[in-house]
Amino acid sequence: DARVTQTPRHKVTEMGQEVTMRCQPILGHNTVFWYRQTMMQGLELLAYFRNRAPLDDSGMPKDRFSAEMPDATLATLKIQPSEPRDSAVYFCASGTSDYGYTFGSGTRLTVV
């Protein structure tokens, strides 16, 4: 089965450090989403891309978060500097307009 691959699966970092999360979308999928999941807020959309172009990143704190797609096989989400309130599970999902979207297994981020 094709799947969305996210790395790392777990990350523990100190406040103030830079964190980079990576996502390899399914080959042929032209839309990529980044979501954050916490107990308090549930699943929140941070950003999404279509054909590698950013379409919406209004859900992302602009001062510290950035999302990019350097090529069709890689999407990155970067936090600099990280804060304890960024602790969450970050999911990447990819898909096309013809079918539902496939989620990765997530990156569990803990900022201490």
Next chain:
Amino acid sequence: GESVGLHLPTLSVQEGDNSIINCAYSNSASDYFIWYKQESGKGPQFIIDIRSNMDKRQGQRVTVLLNKTVKHLSLQIAATQPGDSAVYFCAENINFNKFYFGSGTKLNVKP
């Protein structure tokens, strides 16, 4: 827009019974809907989708019903099994742009 996950409603059913999970969506312009299942420690998993020009769609053991008049979506699971225990989310979408997720319902299947 935002989903709140602090107090998930829980549905408890006996193994073998049918389950019905409900979802109220927010935007009357939404034209595509998906049900996802999320097991502990895993990402959401696609179950079934439906477009707004339909009011019912069936899959294997699952049926999704869409009532656009009252902006309501339901997921029916036939002969519920212990492996169906998870949190279920509905998601709404306009023109295959960003998805908004509901707050989720926890399904607990008792053996």
